Amino acid sequence: MTVGNAPGPLAKGRPAPRVLLVDLDDTLYRVHQIPAIVKQRIQEYMVKKLGIPQDEVAAKTTELYLAYGTTLAGLVATGYRIDYDDWHEFVHQGALDYDTLLQPDPSLRDILCSIDLPKYILTNANRVHTERALARMGLSDCFQGMFYFENVMELAASHGFDVAHGVLCKPNPRIYQLVAEQLGVGLSEIIFFDDSTRNVASAHGLGCMTVLVGSDKPCPGADLSLPTMHDLPAAMPELLDQPGLVHEHHSSIPGMAQEQHAALAVPTAVGGAAAGSCNGSGIAVSVPAS
Incomplete structure (x- = not known):
């Protein structure tokens, strides 16, 4: 070198x-499918586990991402208490078929x-x-x-x-x-x-x-x-x-x-x-x- x-x-x-x-x-x-799946799962988590209304999650996801670096960081900073292991399991490894996508x-x-x-x-x-x-x-x-x-x-x-x-x-x-x-x-x-x-x-x-x-x-x-x-x-x-x-x-x-x-x-x-x-x-x- x-x-x-x-x-x-x-x-x-x-x-x-x-x-x-x-x-x-x-x-x-x-792989364009992966961020699409992750985004969908983040929004599902916000509705199912945090009780955020379905019609608010799309805008809130973008708002928090832009303000805090990640949606997770934004949720925590704005007062939501999240089990991090549960979040990552739901959003990533529980949602992605690694053998097919990668x-x-x-x-x-x-x-x-x-x-x-x-x-x-x-x-x-x-x-x-x-x-x-x-x-x-x-x-x-x-x-x-x-x-x-x-x-x-x-x-x-x-x-x-x-x-x-x-x-x-x-x-x-x-x-x-x-x-x-x-x-x-x-x-x-x-x-x-x-x-x-x-x-x-x-x-x-x-x-x-x-x-x-x-x-x-x-x-x-x-x-x-x-x-x-x-x-x-x-x-x-x-x-x-x-x-x-x-x-x-x-x-x-x-x-x-x-x-x-x-x-x-x-x-x-x-x-x-x-x-x-x-x-x-x-x-x-x-x-x-x-």
């Missing part, structure tokens, strides 16, 4: 990156494994959904750790955040600060990938390099925009160890690019551990919350 002298986004006078921080849903994969993505695995930097998931989703999605795509061991709902909330609580009355989630700037502290890196040493313009803008405002996934158009707050993660080798070749080892990517997943290129290489050790793992263990180690 060559950083600093090579052409591309990393050559613009930035500190050398030390960590990749990657969102899960609509970033590592893009497929293995060996091309993306090759890309991730060819980047000789530690890689971590940062998602607003919970642990079970995150683990199931990564396992189904064959990406579990491509990450050295994961920041998901449960351990982010534990991390927040250990730093004085009032988790009894609030949910810490993207795009709250505090989440990026706590993650950087937990990883022992500066915010300017992180490359953050996300499909949300709000999330990347928030991280960018703190000094992270940001990549908006899901668009090929420039976006305020994003240093780079990519249609999918499969476009990373062409957009940021300086990240890849062996960019010459490529093969075609043909995806059968609805909503994903049909043909891209990926790089294949085995990562070398970083900080005493294989960057991104990719060691065949199939296990992603959760980042400690404190």
